[in-house]
Amino acid sequence: MLQINYIKQNVSAVKEGLALKNFINFSLVDELIALDEEIRKLKSNTENLQASINITSKEIGALMAKGNAEEATAKRNDVATLKEDLGIKKNALQKIEEDFTNKILLLPNLPHSSVLPGKTPEENVTVLSGGTIPELPENAKPHWDLIKEYDLVNFEVGAKLTGSGFPVYKGRGAKLQRALIQYFLDYNTAAGYTEYMPPLMVNEQTAYGTGQLPDKEGQMYHVTEDKLYLIPTAEVPVTNIYSNEIVKENDMPIKMTAYTPCFRREAGSFGSDVRGLNRVHQFDKVEIIQLVHPDKSYEVLEEMANHIERLLQFLELPYRLLKLCGGDMSFASALTYDFEVFSAAQKKWLEVSSVSNFETFQTNRMKIRYKDEDGKTQLLHSLNGSSLALPRIVAALLENNQQEDGIHLPKTLHQYFGAAKIEKV
RNA sequence: AGAGAGGUGUCCGAGUGGUUGAAGGAGCACGCCUGGAAAGUGUGUAUGCGGGAAACUGCAUCGAGGGUUCGAAUCCCUUCCUCUCUGCCA
Known part of the structure; x- marks a missing residue:
């Protein structure tokens, strides 16, 4: 499996290599790069959401320990809203990631620089x-x-x-x-x-x-x-x-x-x-x-x-x-x-x-x-x-x-x- | 195949819902001590992904996957593996 970071940094070399291997579906490479961007955005998005949920959960724990049930309940409601949002984003992320994995698996390895062109x-x-x-x-x-x-x-x-x-x-x-x-x-x-x-x-x-x-x-x-x-x-x-x-x-x-x-x-x-x-x-x-x-x-x-x-x-x-x-x-x-x-x-x-x-x-x-x-x-x-x-x-x-x-x-x-x-x- | 027990960091091992990414110990690394070593002692010691010049920081990971919950190593389900006993068998 090729590494996406390498692909992103060497787009034209990757395409040349794929061509040498008779793999000419270059749009797949561009698609993978776009998908990766999207994944990154969504990821940091969901991670930030998760971070605030984690923080709030700890706060709830502290409030419960103090016996402050009222404030704890309020925070629980906050979390419920965040979780709903998180659920939707996570689903979207999972779908895109699956798509990405399936597609990157289609790419063959790149040939060494000494490999000569040829089809048969x-x-x-x-x-x-x-x-x-x-x-x-x-x-x-x-x-x-x-x-x-x-x-x-x-x-x-x-x-x-x-x-x-x-x-x-x-x-x-x-x-x-x-x-x-x-x-x-x-x-x-x-x-x-x-x-x-x-x-x-x-x-x-x-x-x-x-x-x-x-x-x-x-x-x-x-x-x-x-x-x-x-x-x-x-x-x-x-x-x-x-x-x-x-x-x-x-x-x-x-x-x-x-x-x-x-x-x-x-x-x-x-x-x-x-x-x-x-x-x-x-x-x-x-x-x-x-x-x-x-x-x-x-x-x-x-x-x-x-x-x-x-x-x-x-x-x-x-x-x-x-x-x-x-x-x-x-x-x-x-x-x-x-x-x-x-x-x-x-x-x-x-x-x-x-x-x-x-x-x-x-x-x-x-x-x-x-x-x-x-x-x-x-x-x-x-x-x-x-x-x-x-x-x-x-x-x-x-x-x-x-x-x-x-x-x-x-x-x-x-x-x-x-x-x-x-x-x- | 049936019954039971269990899978936690490099290893051993604690932990049955709330600062636990995880006590304690061993090992390892570096330092102190020593003429040198051992002993002793101090500090450090998981992986992946992301942010940051860096210090550092966010998320995930306690066999794997899913679920319950505001919160799971801890509860529930599925699955894999290991051990013990029984069965079968080269």
């Missing part, structure tokens, strides 16, 4: 790349064939149990999941991230904190009976661990990692994007999250990107890093990098990690703050990134490493998987 994924910029794309023979198979051939993942059974997009991992397929999760967590904790295991369902307040609500309501599974949402990413519960906290300056940066399944309705997806493991409703992901001093957040963003890049190097996958253009960034993000790996048989770049700096957009909603040297309360910056999302990593690992005698796993996984390759059955 095609306009993202490749910042760097690494690894080598393997030369596969003509008959190389896409992962959806390999998982059948090696009996690793069964979509049909998943569809029977739940529905499409809920894979059942089996045997070595299941073990590969477990190995990857274990490896990713070890890699993250070695870098100073504290491991968490959060709940997989969150309440409304928590979903609102990281920006899933009200923006992405339809993308989450909703347990209506208990008013809970299945988490679309560990970011939601884990970032909220510090909601409504004032953290000590020495405790920054806060570095957290968590493995969770992620649940996404993916309404509106179709075509080859959803083939095999490319897009599913339930998948495993290890996430890294940092809460940092605002001066450090962009430094930390680079650090997190480096951290993820090294992980992809250990996995020996060909990768590239994209800097997202304004129009392709998420609602809450100020700057986002996407890591993609090349899945050599389907000849496709697949997004496996998204690293973002949200600046104060989330922390403002969650009220995650610290005290600066002057004793003033300031918002932290929040960042997160996947390290990593499993299904597409698995897709690329299977496709890129397929050989005559089986799928050769990268060295770093041998110990975790308990074997150097997945043999043919």
